[in-house]
Amino acid sequence: MVKTEISEDYKRAADVIRKGGIVIFPTETVYGIGASSYNEEACKKIYKIKSRPQDNPFIIHVHSISEFEDLAFLELEYKNQIQSLIPGPISFILKKKKEVFSTGLPTIGLRVPSGNIISDFLKFAGPVSAPSANLSGKPSITRFNDIIEEFSGKVDFILKFKEPEIGIESTVIDLSVNPPILLRPGKISFSFLKIKFPNLILPSKEINEIKSPRVKYKHYSPDCKLQLIKSIKEISTIKKYGYIGFDSSIKTFHSVIVKTNEDYMKNLYSFFIDCDKKGIKEAYCDYPKDDDSKMALLNRLEKAVSGK
Ligand code: TXA
Numbered sequence: 001m002v003k004t005e006i007s008e009d010y011k012r013a014a015d016v017i018r019k020g021g022i023v024i025f026p027t028e029t030v031y032g033i034g035a036s037s038y039n040e041e042a043c044k045k046i047y048k049i050k051s052r053p054q055d056n057p058f059i060i061h062v063h064s065i066s067e068f069e070d071l072a073f074l075e076l077e078y079k080n081q082i083q084s085l086i087p088g089p090i091s092f093i094l095k096k097k098k099e100v101f102s103t104g105l106p107t108i109g110l111r112v113p114s115g116n117i118i119s120d121f122l123k124f125a126g127p128v129s130a131p132s133a134n135l136s137g138k139p140s141i142t143r144f145n146d147i148i149e150e151f152s153g154k155v156d157f158i159l160k161f162k163e164p165e166i167g168i169e170s171t172v173i174d175l176s177v178n179p180p181i182l183l184r185p186g187k188i189s190f191s192f193l194k195i196k197f198p199n200l201i202l203p204s205k206e207i208n209e210i211k212s213p214r215v216k217y218k219h220y221s222p223d224c225k226l227q228l229i230k231s232i233k234e235i236s237t238i239k240k241y242g243y244i245g246f247d248s249s250i251k252t253f254h255s256v257i258v259k260t261n262e263d264y265m266k267n268l269y270s271f272f273i274d275c276d277k278k279g280i281k282e283a284y285c286d287y288p289k290d291d292d293s294k295m296a297l298l299n300r301l302e303k304a305v306s307g308k
């Protein structure tokens, strides 16, 4: 057991990082569990705490584009586009320039989360390598109380600040290859990115397995059995089941009614966590609405349903 400090003091949180500690912090997407990118030993501790496979690299969180240039090779043609997308819920894979922790890959993922406090925390802490704060194979966490339950006694510091608003992880785009590839869909959508990066492509299954190690592992999956549904008739007889979706007439043991895809995104992981907490064995998720957020939402739903 580690003594976990819980506080809003971001300078103190940065200090803990600089001294080799592990800090959980909120971002606009989900909570992250981080260590100094220059401290290999501390970064390796995170794998242990999460039970995460050791070849799955972390995203490096920084506060400005100047750090991109310090840590990675940033092609001039991409600089303006990146600048226009940060801070925000998007991570960029670039060729690595400086020796930082990245599981031996020649590339690193970089992200500038939004919000003044987080930005100041990162300014003081230096680059922070952080995967999502969840046990490997479990949904990412979006509520402070779930963080306390899961990680008290396991990390040195929990930075108490606004809970994540988006609810699913950042979009990941690989700019180290030509044409660039969307490795993970997120709030910043493929169609929006296509305007900035016209030759952007979606990955083939083969590319995905090489480029994004994550896809080899089970992810985003709660304990209960999930089903993705397109119509209410499919669950007309349910009682002690879980439901998340748009139909307010559905009354089940545990239901979360959402209005938009964005609302759905924000509530999805906490719905999974609550289903597990309540011992629900089967849950139903509505098919997302047809808009820009559909790809990202469907990606997380399909992973959760398939358990892959
Ligand atoms: O929103 C987010 O991105 C959150 C917050 C905390 O920033 N972080 C997050 O980290 O979701 P994680 O580790 O759960 O997902 C990072 C993804 C993984 O799929 C990893 O394989 C991929 O990014 N990744 C990181 N570095 C990479 C690299 N150099 N090449 C290819 N994929 C990389």
Ligand code: MG
Residues within 6 Å of the ligand: 131, 132, 140
């Ligand atoms: Mg994760």
